[in-house]
Amino acid sequence: MKISGLNSGNYRHRAVVTIFLVILLLGAVIFANNNESFYTRPIAKITSITETYTKQSGDIYGNSEKIYTQDIKAVVMNGVHRGEIITLSNNTSESQVFDTRYEVRDEVFISYREDAQKNIISAGILDLKRDRQLIYIIIIFVFLIVVIGRKKGLRSLASVSVNIMISWMLIDLYVKRYNVILITAAASLLFILISILLVNGINNKSFAAICGTIAGTLFSLLLTLAVILVTDGKGIYYDEMDFLAYDSTRLFIVEVIIGTLGGIIDIAITISSAINEIYMKNPDIEVKMLVSSGREIGKDIMGTMANVLVFAYISGSIPMIILWIKNGYSTFNIINYNLSLEVTRALTGSIGIVISIPITIYISVLLLTYKRSGVKT
Incomplete structure (x- = not known):
């Protein structure tokens, strides 16, 4: 009876932990796809792209690559202009060393200019919003380490979290010249x-x-x-x-x-x-x-x-x-x-x-x- 009761208690504990973990991971997925309002910088989601070949670019060493222009339509996801459709332009190369080739459904940080009536008259892309992909990778990592490592996996996650916080404080102290x-x-x-x-x-x-x-x-x-x-x-x-x-x-x-x-x-x-x-x-x-x-x-x-x-x-x-x-x-x-x-x-x-x-x-x-x-x- 004692052994049966102990096993029953372990099963209940594992069930509670599993349910909590699933809820946490689902919450992370929902947050990753709906977190634009937490940013102060304007964000736009790309809805369509028309890409055209522009020119061939070369350097003094004889290396060359093709340059393309992307004409982009996007919808603003946050701020006072939320829901508005804007047009953007992006030049991209084959190597993408100093640029990025965007795709439909990508979310990007933007800057824009307004007229006297507070309407957007021009907008440009600042950077790609990458937090969603990062959160997905974190979710996979957390899921696997808990499923495989169980209790020690949870302890490992706690250890990693604490070490990340210490590392962040360490970098801050570097910047302050300690x-x-x-x-x-x-x-x-x-x-x-x-x-x-x-x-x-x-x-x-x-x-x-x-x-x-x-x-x-x-x-x-x-x-x-x-x-x-x-x-x-x-x-x-x-x-x-x-x-x-x-x-x-x-x-x-x-x-x-x-x-x-x-x-x-x-x-x-x-x-x-x-x-x-x-x-x-x-x-x-x-x-x-x-x-x-x-x-x-x-x-x-x-x-x-x-x-x-x-x-x-x-x-x-x-x-x-x-x-x-x-x-x-x-x-x-x-x-x-x-x-x-x-x-x-x-x-x-x-x-x-x-x-x-x-x-x-x-x-x-x-x-x-x-x-x-x-x-x-």
């Missing part, structure tokens, strides 16, 4: 504690993962500082960071810390959880065997996590790499000059991952095997 290194170090510690403790709870495997993450991140930071100190910062080209009128070296260090952090947290909690699971299945396992198993696990995931960092950093440069190749840059120049920032970040992050593996293994084994009968995991 010491970026100190506030990033403090924020990183919060990221580690929230990401691990909120999802996995307070236990030995969480403590081992925290120690491994801090050690790996600190080693990456010290290595980065050493490289900058020895080379006097020469050989690392900070690309677009130079436009910020800020200390590019400090911002680079911040990028290394935050970029490395995610990968090291992932690998540290994976190893500590795996070792914990092995130990729980066989509490009498020898320390040597437990360490050996941890090393094998670490070897398997070391390469893949290093690749994750490399792909993550390099992928953002793919459009620029294509542009440089089209404009005659050699492979050596692209790697040596233009990709030095991404390569440096990927290498320092990968080293941090490698260092965190043995640290996490030995701390996990130490906590699990010390006073075996008296330690809860």
Whole structure:
């Protein structure tokens, strides 16, 4: 009877959570499609488009592309002119590097001019309204993480939400010219504690993962500082960071810390959880065997996590790499000059991952095997 009652209670709890989640997701969909009134900027929804070929455009390097003109009719979705039909014009190219090709049902931010009677006499497109697509992606992400992760999925969502808020505060403090290194170090510690403790709870495997993450991140930071100190910062080209009128070296260090952090947290909690699971299945396992198993696990995931960092950093440069190749840059120049920032970040992050593996293994084994009968995991 007790077991039946417990199962019944679990089913009711899951049903309530499922209904709440469905209502929340449906509410998000409705909001995404009817949120124009929340914007102060005028928004128009495109109802028809007539596209005509205009000309062929070229540059000094011999590259060429076709230019098109879109004659657009749209209806204003908010403000005092809501419901009015307006005409818009948009020039677009094949590459769409500096422009956008619009489609029917797209919503766009607009600006307009009025006459003395407050009638719209001309209007232009400022930007595409993209929040609906973003909300759809968020809905899919939330649905999958809750369905697959269940209770831990909900905790993960809470962790992500809190970390996003901390990141936003962090950027605001950057803009206000606070010491970026100190506030990033403090924020990183919060990221580690929230990401691990909120999802996995307070236990030995969480403590081992925290120690491994801090050690790996600190080693990456010290290595980065050493490289900058020895080379006097020469050989690392900070690309677009130079436009910020800020200390590019400090911002680079911040990028290394935050970029490395995610990968090291992932690998540290994976190893500590795996070792914990092995130990729980066989509490009498020898320390040597437990360490050996941890090393094998670490070897398997070391390469893949290093690749994750490399792909993550390099992928953002793919459009620029294509542009440089089209404009005659050699492979050596692209790697040596233009990709030095991404390569440096990927290498320092990968080293941090490698260092965190043995640290996490030995701390996990130490906590699990010390006073075996008296330690809860």
